[in-house]
Structures are given as structure tokens and as C-alpha cells.
Amino acid sequence: MTSILIVGAGAVGALFGSALARQGAQVSVVCRSDYEVVSREGYDITSPLLGNHRFKPHQVFREVAECKTPPEFLILTVKVLEGVDRAALIRPAVGPGTVIVLIENGIDIEGEIAAAFAENELLSGLALVGVGRGAPGKVDHQMLGQLNLGRYPEGPSAAADRLAAMFNAGGIGCKVTENVVGARWQKAVWNATFNPVSITGGMLDTAVMLGTPESTAFIRRAMQEVCAIAAAAGHPMHPKLIEQLIEGTRAIPPYHTSMALDYKYRRPMEIEAILGNTVRAARKHGVSAPILETLYALTKMIEARLSAAS
Amino acid sequence: MTSILIVGAGAVGALFGSALARQGAQVSVVCRSDYEVVSREGYDITSPLLGNHRFKPHQVFREVAECKTPPEFLILTVKVLEGVDRAALIRPAVGPGTVIVLIENGIDIEGEIAAAFAENELLSGLALVGVGRGAPGKVDHQMLGQLNLGRYPEGPSAAADRLAAMFNAGGIGCKVTENVVGARWQKAVWNATFNPVSITGGMLDTAVMLGTPESTAFIRRAMQEVCAIAAAAGHPMHPKLIEQLIEGTRAIPPYHTSMALDYKYRRPMEIEAILGNTVRAARKHGVSAPILETLYALTKMIEARLSAAS
Numbered sequence: 001m002t003s004i005l006i007v008g009a010g011a012v013g014a015l016f017g018s019a020l021a022r023q024g025a026q027v028s029v030v031c032r033s034d035y036e037v038v039s040r041e042g043y044d045i046t047s048p049l050l051g052n053h054r055f056k057p058h059q060v061f062r063e064v065a066e067c068k069t070p071p072e073f074l075i076l077t078v079k080v081l082e083g084v085d086r087a088a089l090i091r092p093a094v095g096p097g098t099v100i101v102l103i104e105n106g107i108d109i110e111g112e113i114a115a116a117f118a119e120n121e122l123l124s125g126l127a128l129v130g131v132g133r134g135a136p137g138k139v140d141h142q143m144l145g146q147l148n149l150g151r152y153p154e155g156p157s158a159a160a161d162r163l164a165a166m167f168n169a170g171g172i173g174c175k176v177t178e179n180v181v182g183a184r185w186q187k188a189v190w191n192a193t194f195n196p197v198s199i200t201g202g203m204l205d206t207a208v209m210l211g212t213p214e215s216t217a218f219i220r221r222a223m224q225e226v227c228a229i230a231a232a233a234g235h236p237m238h239p240k241l242i243e244q245l246i247e248g249t250r251a252i253p254p255y256h257t258s259m260a261l262d263y264k265y266r267r268p269m270e271i272e273a274i275l276g277n278t279v280r281a282a283r284k285h286g287v288s289a290p291i292l293e294t295l296y297a298l299t300k301m302i303e304a305r306l307s308a309a310s
Numbered sequence: 311m312t313s314i315l316i317v318g319a320g321a322v323g324a325l326f327g328s329a330l331a332r333q334g335a336q337v338s339v340v341c342r343s344d345y346e347v348v349s350r351e352g353y354d355i356t357s358p359l360l361g362n363h364r365f366k367p368h369q370v371f372r373e374v375a376e377c378k379t380p381p382e383f384l385i386l387t388v389k390v391l392e393g394v395d396r397a398a399l400i401r402p403a404v405g406p407g408t409v410i411v412l413i414e415n416g417i418d419i420e421g422e423i424a425a426a427f428a429e430n431e432l433l434s435g436l437a438l439v440g441v442g443r444g445a446p447g448k449v450d451h452q453m454l455g456q457l458n459l460g461r462y463p464e465g466p467s468a469a470a471d472r473l474a475a476m477f478n479a480g481g482i483g484c485k486v487t488e489n490v491v492g493a494r495w496q497k498a499v500w501n502a503t504f505n506p507v508s509i510t511g512g513m514l515d516t517a518v519m520l521g522t523p524e525s526t527a528f529i530r531r532a533m534q535e536v537c538a539i540a541a542a543a544g545h546p547m548h549p550k551l552i553e554q555l556i557e558g559t560r561a562i563p564p565y566h567t568s569m570a571l572d573y574k575y576r577r578p579m580e581i582e583a584i585l586g587n588t589v590r591a592a593r594k595h596g597v598s599a600p601i602l603e604t605l606y607a608l609t610k611m612i613e614a615r616l617s618a619a620s
Contacts, residue, residue, distance in 0.1 A: 200510035201573075201612030208615050215614075218607035290600030297528035298608075302511030304525075305518050 001026045002166065005071035007064060007090055008078030009057075011131040012103065014043045014139045016075070016147070018055035019170030028059040028067065030093075035062045037137035047141035050171045063092075070095025073163060076102050080109045080273035087116035094120060099159045103127050103147070105258070106273025107188050107281060110152045123160050124152040124180040126187050130255070143252070146173045148187075150180030185230035186237060190245050192278040193222040195259035196271070196295040199302060203264055207254030216246065218291075225289040229278060232285035266306065271299045311336045312476065315381035317374055317400055318388030319367075321441040322413065324353045324449045326385070326457070328365035329480030338369040338377065340403075345372045347447035357451035360481045373402075380405025383473060386412050390419045390583035397426035404430060409469045413437050413457070415568070416583025417498050417591060420462045433470050434462040434490045436497050440565070453562075456483045460490030495540035496547060500555050502588040503532040505569035506581070506605040509612060513574055517564030526556065528601075535599040539588060542595035576616065581609045 002025045006013040009029035021027040031038050042056035061067050070093055076086060090113075094100065100117055102110060103125040110124050130143040149164055151157035160176045167174035177183050197219070198204045210216050220242055227237045238244075262269045279296045282289040312335045316323040319339035331337040341348050352366035371377050380403055386396060400423075404410065410427055412420060413435040420434050440453040459474055461467035470486045477484035487493050507529065508514045520526050530552055537547045572579045589606045592599035 197608065197611070200608045201615060202512060204611050204615055208611050208618070211611070211614050215607060215611050218604070222604075291604045294528070294532075294601045294604040297525060298507065298510045301507070301514050301518055301521070301525050304521055305511060305514055308518070 002073065002162075003058075003069070003071040004028070004073045004075060005030065005067055005093055006057075006075045006077060007093070008076060009038075010077065011133040011139050011141075012127055012129060013075065013077035014055060015045060015047065015050070015129065015131050015141050015145070016077070016103065016127070016167070016172060017057065018043065018045055018053070019050060019172040020166050021055060021057070022050070022171065023166055023169035025166055025170075026058045028061065028071070029057045030061045030064050030067065032062060034133075034136040035060065041137060043137055043139050045139040045141065047139075047145075048143070049141060049145045064090060065092040067093040070098045072097065073099050073101055073159075076100065076104065076113075078104070079268060079270055080104050080106050081268050081270065082272050087113055091116070096120075099123060099163075101125055101149075101163065102152075104273070105187075105191060105270050107184060107192070107277040109273050109277070114152060121157065121159050122152045123149055123157065123163065124184065125149040126180075126183055128187075132261070146175075148175050148177055148180070148183050150177040150183065153181055154179055179235070181233075182230075182235040185226075185233065185235040186241065188230070188274070188278055189223050189226045189237060189241060190249075191274050192226050192292060193219055194249070195257045196275050196299045197222070198257040198260040199263040199269070200295075200298055203256060203260045205254040205256050205260070206249050206252075210246065210250055220246065222291045222295070225282070225287075225292050226278060229282045229285060229287045229289060229292075232287045233281055263302070263306075269299070269303060271296075271303060275299060312383065312472075313379070313381040314338070314383045314385060315340065315377055315403055316367075316385045316387060317403070318386060319348075320387065321443040321449050321451075322437055322439060323385065323387035324365060325355060325357065325360070325439065325441050325451055325455070326387070326413065326437070326477070326482060327367065328353065328355055328363065329360060329482040330476050331365060331367070332360070332481065333476055333479035335476055335480075336368045338371065338381070339367045340371045340374050340377065342372060344443075344446040345370065351447060353447055353449050355449045355451065357449075357455075358453070359451060359455045374400060375402040377403040380408045382407065383409050383411055383469075386410065386414065386423075388414070389578060389580055390414050390416050391578050391580065392582050397423055401426070406430075409433060409473075411435055411459075411473065412462075414583070415497075415501060415580050417494055417502070417587040419583050419587070424462060431467065431469050432462045433459055433467065433473065434494065435459040436490075436493055438497075442571070456485075458485050458487055458490070458493050460487040460493065463491055464489055489545070491543075492540075492545040495536075495543065495545045496551065498540070498584070498588055499533050499536045499547060499551060500559075502536050502585050502602065503529055504559070505567045506585050506602075506609045507532070508567040508570040509573040509579070510605070510608055513566060513570045515564040515566050515570070516559050516562075520556065520560055530556065532601045532605070535592070535597075535602050536588060539592045539595065539597045539599060539602075542597045543591055573612070573616075579609070579613060581606075581613060585609060
């Protein structure tokens with residue numbers, strides 16, 4: 001039985017963990033904030049994809065160090081935030097054969113983990129899922145639920161194939177890519193645009209951001225900057241990607257980005273992982289990205305205002 | 311006795327009107343929202359510059375059309391907003407000899423008035439004043455209180471000299487300029503930058519906007535765009551202007567821009583007059599202004615969100 005440890009088992013981690021457990025993996029979780037409820041009752045998950053069900057992890061830990069047996073897969077689903085040393089966080093549970101899996105947002109988020117665990121295989125994963133946490137231990141899966149997974153920095157991986165097969169068997173569509181960095185750039189075209197725009201002026205939902213021809217043209221220009229950076233970084237995007245993303249966003253009901261929800265609930269925002277690293281890649285490759293630079297300056301001011309107010 | 315009609319006598323109009331009345335002008339006002347109180351009791355003004363006093367206008371009108379005798383000076387202090395036809399608003403009170411005076415924010419705000427009243431002398435004025443309205447009829451003058459006035463589009467003006475002398479005699483420092491369009495561009499370097507930035511992310515005050523080296527560098531780059539547009543429009547700015555504005559802003563206590571206060575109190579914002587016209591001038595003159603274009607797109611989204619919510 002495959003042993004899996006999910007570190008940072010919030011809504012995303014719990015949902016994906018439950019899918020892996022359903023198909024027979026031994027899934028344990030490290031879960032700090034909801035520890036009491038989850039260790040007693042597990043997660044109460046409502047999901048149109050997996051059905052409403054209760055997910056009882058094999059073991060529930062409050063700290064990574066409580067996990068004495070290194071898992072075969074350690075899946076990290078914590079936010080990528082300044083001041084959070086993810087390598088130090090997972091180190092106590094990483095064994096020689098542990099495959100480390102990052103299911104996290106952002107650009108250039110793998111480097112520090114790859115450097116810290118040079119001997120371990122590292123998989124990088126992108127989730128496309130709308131899922132939130134209600135009360136402690138309650139997971140509300142609203143829409144989507146797909147994964148894109150690949151060896152970092154590139155190439156085929158038997159471990160990725162194996163994990164993907166488990167996800168698929170458990171009900172979460174999971175594709176394996178040999179170019180996960182390119183996939184991350186592709187996701188950044190949406191993420192590095194809609195996320196920062198959504199937190200300017202209070203909270204803007206996707207319907208407002210695509211509400212007029214002018215606003216749509218603006219979003220398009222911002223996305224073009226991300227595409228130019230991605231191309232300079234060696235990952236040219238498909239010429240139709242931007243229109244597909246805009247049409248795809250229009251096709252689903254208006255919604256708030258993850259950054260907008262973090263803003264609303266005064267949670268830390270992944271500005272650096274999602275936007276700051278994108279801007280730094282632009283600077284590194286000499287690509288002009290004035291819209292993203294502006295959004296970056298504005299979101300950092302917002303962050304400063306919120307932290308001054310808290 | 312010089313007859314003066316102030317149209318849109320909110321805080322700015324009342325304060326400046328009271329200064330003119332103090333030195334002997336016959337000042338009437340058109341005042342819609344506070345009509346009841348003002349017609350009965352006048353304005354209750356607290357001012358460190360003019361002292362705390364009551365200003366009883368010669369006549370108080372609810373509508374411009376009630377003013378049957380055209381004044382020598384018609385001073386317009388209403389906001390410049392989309393959908394507000396200022397020419398139609400003042401037409402009933404404009405006589406053949408009436409000098410029209412705009413004391414309003416923004417860039418390129420004179421053209422429609424100049425076209426509508428081609429035979430009248432038009433003065434354009436910029437106020438540097440911190441003044442707000444408290445309860446109806448209450449005017450709270452907080453700081454500054456200066457005017458910059460000149461014939462539109464340029465050149466000397468005996469009427470400007472006369473009006474400035476009255477302001478100065480009444481306690482409001484007023485300079486006459488022969489290049490008021492250039493003065494307007496100079497003001498836009500501050501206004502078109504700090505105003506829109508201040509309403510992104512809720513409300514940012516000047517201390518947050520100049521809070522870090524990065525944010526200050528961003529403000530500086532935005533100001534450089536305004537300077538480039540101004541230069542292309544024939545009004546090169548002094549090379550030290552930007553640093554003077556930044557230092558000057560740092561030198562006074564943190565405060566909220568007029569647009570931030572409008573945002574806070576859900577009042578219409580002068581996005582088009584302050585920023586939209588600046589961006590359109592950039593496009594017209596072929597000047598690249600990606601930061602201002604971004605701020606314009608974002609502020610229009612904010613406006614759309616607020617109007618959808620109201």
C-alpha cells in the first residue's frame with residue numbers, strides 16, 4: 001500500500017488526499033489549524049466530483065516531525081509565502097526514497113526545494129480546482145478538480161505516472177507532463193493577471209475584469225506580457241492561449257480569484273510566488289512588463305496597508 | 311460692487327466665495343444639496359487661514375436659472391464628471407460680459423466650455439486646498455488654500471488680474487499665470503498619479519504610497535509618464551518637479567487624496583478628468599504610458615464595480 005503524507009492539508013490537500021485514499025493509498029496528513037476536529041472526525045467533504053463523503057486519514061499529525069516513517073510520496077500543499085521555509089518544514093519526514101510533490105501556485109517555486117533535497121525526486125504539480133474550507137474540517141469542493149503533474153525540471157517520471165494513475169483511479173483527472181515548467185508558465189498567464197487585478201479596488205470578480213471591451217483589452221495586454229516572459233524563459237505559449245483563457249473565464253460564472261479570497265479574509269496572499277517571481281523573470285530576461293510591474297507595485301502597497309492595519 | 315456667482319458651491323466654492331465676499335464682492339451661490347440650510351443661515355466655515363466665520367451669500371439659488379442678472383464672474387466649482395453637461399448647467403446665468411471661471415480638477419477640461427461660450431472670456435483655475443464638507447452648510451478648511459489662475463488657453467488677462475487681486479485681498483493667495491494649461495499639466499503630475507493609485511486596494515494614503523523605496527520608485531515612474539505626455543503636449547516640466555512633489559508629499563502628514571475620499575464615501579470620482587484625459591493625451595501624442603494606462607483600466611473596473619453595487 002502506497003504511503004502518502006500530505007503536508008498543509010487545507011482544502012486542496014484534503015480533497016486530493018481523499019481521492020488518493022479512496023483508491024487504496026495510505027494517506028496521512030499534517031494539519032495544524034484544524035487538528036482537533038480532523039484527528040477526531042476526519043474531513044467532511046462535499047464534492048460534486050467525488051460525492052459527499054467523510055475522509056479519515058490514516059494518521060493525523062500536528063507537526064511534520066511527528067511522522068516517524070518517511071512516506072513514499074510527500075505532497076506539499078502549503079502556500080508559497082515569504083518567510084516560510086518550506087524545505088525546513090518538510091525535512092523531518094523526507095526519507096532517502098521519498099518523492100516530493102509540490103501542488104502549489106506560482107512561478108519558480110521549485111528551486112529551493114530541489115536544492116535542499118537534491119537526492120530526492122521532485123514532482124511539480126498544478127491544481128485546477130475550486131475548493132474552500134468552511135468550518136474546521138469542512139471542505140467545500142465547488143468546481144473543477146484537475147491536476148497537471150511532472151518531474152521537475154523536466155522529463156519523464158515513473159513516479160509521476162504512478163501518482164497520476166492513483167489520482168485518476170480516485171476520481172481526480174491527472175495529466176502527466178514532461179514540461180511542467182512550461183505548464184506552470186501557462187497557468188501563470190491566467191494567475192499573474194487575474195489574481196493581482198482582482199484585489200485592486202476592493203475585490204473585483206472575473207465578470208467585472210472582463211466586463212467591458214476596454215477591461216478585456218487590458219487583461220489581454222497583461223497576459224501578453226506574461227507570454228513574452230514565458231517565451232524568453234524558453235516556454236513559448238500557444239498563440240491562441242490568451243483567447244482561450246479569456247473565453248474560458250467568460251464561460252463559467254463570475255468568481256473571485258484565490259488572491260481575492262485571501263484579501264477578503266485577511267489571509268497572506270501569494271503575491272511573490274504568483275506575481276513577484278513572474279516580474280523577476282521578466283527583469284532577468286530583459287523583457288518589458290510595465291503592466292505586471294505596475295500590478296506588482298500596487299499589490300505590494302496593498303499588502304503593506306493590510307499588514308499595517310492588522 | 312463686483313457681482314460673482316458661484317455654481318456648485320460645495321466646500322471649495324463656499325470657502326473661496328467667502329474670501330471674495332470678505333473683501334467686498336457681491337457673492338451669490340447656486341447650491342443644490344445644502345440649499346435649505348445655506349439659504350437660511352449661510353455657511354458655517356472653520357478655517358485656519360480665514361478664521362472661523364459665517365458666510366451669508368448675497369443670494370442663494372437652488373438652480374442656475376433662478377439667477378436673473380448675469381454676474382460679472384461666474385465661478386464653476388462642480389466636479390468634472392461624465393454625463394454632466396457643464397455648459398448647459400451654467401448657460402442660463404451667462405451674459406455677454408460674464409467672465410467664466412473654472413476652478414476644477416483635471417486635464418483638457420476647458421475645451422467644451424470654451425466652445426460653448428466662444429464670446430466670453432474664460433479663466434481656468436487650479437485650487438490647492440484641503441477643505442471638506444461636514445454637516446450641511448458646514449465647511450471644514452483643513453490646510454493650504456491657494457489658487458493659480460489664468461486665461462484659457464493662454465496669455466495675459468485683465469479679468470484674471472482683477473479676480474486674483476480680490477482673492478488676495480480676501481485672504482486666499484492667488485497667482486496669475488499666462489500658461490494655465492502648463493500649470494494644469496504640472497498639477498496632473500501629482501494628481502494623475504496619486505489619485506488613481508490611492509484607490510487601488512481599498513484606500514492607500516500618501517504614507518503607504520511612498521512607504522518603501524520600491525513604491526516610491528513606482529510613483530516616480532508614473533510621474534515620469536505624465537511629464538512625458540506634458541512635454542509632448544508642449545508643456546515640458548521642470549526637471550526637478552518630480553522630486554519636489556515627492557519630497558513635498560512626504561513633508562506633510564499622511565493623507566487621502568480627493569479620489570480616495572470620493573471612493574470612501576461612494577461619491578462620483580473624477581477618473582476621466584484627472585486620468586482618462588491624461589491617457590487620451592498620451593495616445594494622441596503617441597507617448598507610451600503603460601503605467602497610467604494600467605491605472606486607468608483598473609480605476610474604470612473599480613468604478614464599474616461600485617456602480618454595479620449601488
